[in-house]
Amino acid sequence: MTTPIEIGFGIGGDPGTALTLLTGTTAAATAHELWFAAPAPGAPDPMALMSSGITIRLRSGPGDDLAVDLLPCSPPRLAGRWAAPFVDGDLEFRIEGAWRGMRRELAASAVSHRPAGAIRAAVDAGGDVTEILSPAQRQFLVSCTPPGVAVDHLRAVGPVVSTRWTGIRLAGTEVTAERWTGAGCDLLEVAARVVPVSGEPTWALCSRAQELQQRCLDALRDRDLPTATVTDRTSHILRALLAGDG
Numbered sequence: 356m357t358t359p360i361e362i363g364f365g366i367g368g369d370p371g372t373a374l375t376l377l378t379g380t381t382a383a384a385t386a387h388e389l390w391f392a393a394p395a396p397g398a399p400d401p402m403a404l405m406s407s408g409i410t411i412r413l414r415s416g417p418g419d420d421l422a423v424d425l426l427p428c429s430p431p432r433l434a435g436r437w438a439a440p441f442v443d444g445d446l447e448f449r450i451e452g453a454w455r456g457m458r459r460e461l462a463a464s465a466v467s468h469r470p471a472g473a474i475r476a477a478v479d480a481g482g483d484v485t486e487i488l489s490p491a492q493r494q495f496l497v498s499c500t501p502p503g504v505a506v507d508h509l510r511a512v513g514p515v516v517s518t519r520w521t522g523i524r525l526a527g528t529e530v531t532a533e534r535w536t537g538a539g540c541d542l543l544e545v546a547a548r549v550v551p552v553s554g555e556p557t558w559a560l561c562s563r564a565q566e567l568q569q570r571c572l573d574a575l576r577d578r579d580l581p582t583a584t585v586t587d588r589t590s591h592i593l594r595a596l597l598a599g600d601g
Contacts, residue, residue, distance in 0.1 A: 423488065
């Protein structure tokens with residue numbers, strides 16, 4: 356199966372200046388609040404989930420959702436209904452390449468869409484994050500994640516403000532920009548997406564993605580926008596949230 360590829364570029368320097376260079380001053384943006392699931396205080400390894408490749412992200416704003424992400428994902432673990440992307444009611448299952456710098460991995464995400472405000476209300480109520488996972492997301496965790504990972508008794512840490520701009524033109528293609536602020540962090544990432552055409556083999560898609568990755572890097576350099584030293588923004592900001600959590 357040939358899957359889409361998302362190519363991410365962390366942007367260094369001042370995010371505000373970079374956004375002006377990328378979007379101008381009038382680009383519309385959409386803002387959400389993000390939380391991430393983490394073990395209860397005092398757990399032996401507060402980053403245990405992420406160390407196992409699992410991220411549970413909660414998002415509230417104009418539209419709410421809860422995502423269970425597996426990155427990196429081993430293709431043999433995606434069996435049965437999880438072997439290909441699908442949409443089933445409020446659940447969207449995605450499989451795509453995730454390219455960040457020299458890292459080229461496969462990501463799988465089970466996203467449960469919720470009414471606006473539902474995630475915020477659940478976070479404010481407290482309790483175990485696993486209790487608000489959908490049945491299908493629980494099945495995804497059981498079926499596709501590595502054995503021996505305890506996914507229970509989790510709390511939501513955050514929020515982080517996510518602001519997203521779409522429709523930006525860079526290197527002859529359309530990209531998005533997303534800025535995360537919170538816990539003393541201010542991270543900006545630009546992402547381009549390469550979608551396979553009908554019948555396209557994986558090698559041809561990867562060749563197109565590699566070419567686009569280089570074009571975008573050249574375009575960012577032409578605008579004096581350096582790449583960031585942070586290559587895994589989720590891990591970086593989760594560590595910052597936990598460090599300030601007391």
